[in-house]
Amino acid sequence: xxxxxQHPSTLSVxxxxxxxxxxxxxxxxxxxxxxxxxxxxxxxxxxxDIRSNVGEKKDQRIAVTLNKTAKHFSLHITETQPEDSAxxxxxxxxxxxxxxxxxPGTRLSVLP
Amino acid sequence: DTEVTQTPKHLVMGMTNKKSLKCEQHMGHRAMxxxxxxxxxxxxxxxxxxxxxxxxxxSVPSRFSPECPNSSLLNLHLHALQPEDSAxxxxxxxxxxxxxxxxxxxxxxxxLTVL
Numbered sequence: 054x055x056x057x058x059q060h061p062s063t064l065s066v067x068x069x070x071x072x073x074x075x076x077x078x079x080x081x082x083x084x085x086x087x088x089x090x091x092x093x094x095x096x097x098x099x100x101x102d103i104r105s106n107v108g109e110k111k112d113q114r115i116a117v118t119l120n121k122t123a124k125h126f127s128l129h130i131t132e133t134q135p136e137d138s139a140x141x142x143x144x145x146x147x148x149x150x151x152x153x154x155x156x157p158g159t160r161l162s163v164l165p
Numbered sequence: 166d167t168e169v170t171q172t173p174k175h176l177v178m179g180m181t182n183k184k185s186l187k188c189e190q191h192m193g194h195r196a197m198x199x200x201x202x203x204x205x206x207x208x209x210x211x212x213x214x215x216x217x218x219x220x221x222x223x224s225v226p227s228r229f230s231p232e233c234p235n236s237s238l239l240n241l242h243l244h245a246l247q248p249e250d251s252a253x254x255x256x257x258x259x260x261x262x263x264x265x266x267x268x269x270x271x272x273x274x275x276x277l278t279v280l
Binding site for chain 2: 095097098102154155156
């Protein structure tokens with residue numbers, strides 16, 4: 054089955070700096086890669102996703118890149134703000150999103 | 166309405182009790198999920214219902230019994246649980262079978278404590 058690794062497990066950045074979180078996956082059949090943000094005590098919420106026919110996707114301050122050959126994908130957050138502080142989970146799975154595996158998570162702290 | 170509603174928000178039960186967790190969505194989604202999340206861990210998939218039929222069971226112990234009465238409702242029946250089953254139980258829904266709609270919409274979760 055799919056195995057997703059995520060690094061770093063914790064990340065602290067100064068407000069305004071960029072943050073990068075990296076994930077690797079094992080199953081070459083995976084073709085859907087979402088990123089979820091979970092604030093303390095809240096539900097996970099999708100912030101961006103990418104499919105295998107695309108190498109990069111951007112939404113305002115958030116971007117995701119995918120390297121299918123190397124089986125890794127990354128989340129980039131620019132101009133970080135305190136409200137970006139949360140746990141971020143990457144995931145990998147099939148195109149229908151019914152069975153994807155989450156990475157272990159990265160706790161991002163944005164320091165004012 | 167983009168909400169997935171879960172009840173109860175908190176549940177404390179003994180190991181001999183029988184209880185149920187409930188989940189409801191009115192987004193017309195035809196896939197519904199139960200996830201288990203322990204503290205500081207990612208959500209772990211337990212069950213998936215697609216078009217009201219159980220499509221995925223991730224080898225979950227039989228003390229957890231899912232039920233999907235209709236396309237809007239999902240229940241998780243609990244019986245003879247163990248203390249290690251204490252966790253946040255998240256319900257989610259999505260639109261299956263369409264390549265552009267993989268997003269999971271999560272509920273706020275039911276926090277379960279087994280004494």
